[in-house]
Amino acid sequence: MPRHFGWESFGFGFGPRGFFWAGPRRRRRQWFESGDMKYVILKLLKDKPRHGYEVMKELEDQLRGCYSPSPGTVYPTLQWLEDEGLVTSREVQGKKVYEITDAGRTFLEEHKDVVDDIFERVHDTVERALGGAMADMNRAVGRLVKAVYRASWRSRDEATRKQIADRLEKAREEIETLVT
Numbered sequence: 001m002p003r004h005f006g007w008e009s010f011g012f013g014f015g016p017r018g019f020f021w022a023g024p025r026r027r028r029r030q031w032f033e034s035g036d037m038k039y040v041i042l043k044l045l046k047d048k049p050r051h052g053y054e055v056m057k058e059l060e061d062q063l064r065g066c067y068s069p070s071p072g073t074v075y076p077t078l079q080w081l082e083d084e085g086l087v088t089s090r091e092v093q094g095k096k097v098y099e100i101t102d103a104g105r106t107f108l109e110e111h112k113d114v115v116d117d118i119f120e121r122v123h124d125t126v127e128r129a130l131g132g133a134m135a136d137m138n139r140a141v142g143r144l145v146k147a148v149y150r151a152s153w154r155s156r157d158e159a160t161r162k163q164i165a166d167r168l169e170k171a172r173e174e175i176e177t178l179v180t
Contacts, residue, residue: 037069037077038086039115042100042108045087049099052078063122 044050044058052074060068078098081087086104089096100108108115148168152161 036118037073038081039108039111039118041074041077041081042086042104043115043119045098045100046105046108049097051092051095051097053095055098 040059041055044055050058052071055078056069056071056074078087078089081104082089082098084103085101086107087098087100089098091097148164152164155161155164
């Protein structure tokens with residue numbers, strides 16, 4: 001029987017990234033739909049000119065660490081936006097800095113409803129994962145997992161580990177009765 005270690009093996013269903021895993025293959029749902037990234041980057045560049053890494057970091061910050069776009073997503077999109085005349089780039093201290101053009105502002109304004117929908121949808125998802133009671137839930141689960149693993153590693157006998165596993169199973173059963 002293969003062993004799986006890491007967050008995914010015990011994090012199914014909770015945590016900022018855990019709830020995006022689904023099914024037996026643990027396929028991750030995407031944060032943005034195809035074509036969304038051009039709107040997202042344009043909106044970020046409307047605030048101020050940025051180089052590619054700043055775009056990635058700002059998006060990660062806005063989504064509270066739940067999503068970090070890859071360079072393989074951001075840089076080709078920036079290049080496409082530049083090819084379309086929606087952004088321009090210039091070299092600043094050895095880095096390519098992108099700035100939205102008037103055509104880019106017009107494009108963004110013409111698609112304002114799409115842009116608003118994207119950001120509303122993604123921010124709602126982040127809020128469900130990290131906001132309100134879910135934030136408390138995520139912290140509590142994190143503390144529980146840490147305590148369980150710490151106690152399990154420190155215990156030297158299988159009987160103690162079995163007791164921990166039994167108590168966790170009992171807690172799971174009790175929690176499930178709360179929502180059924």
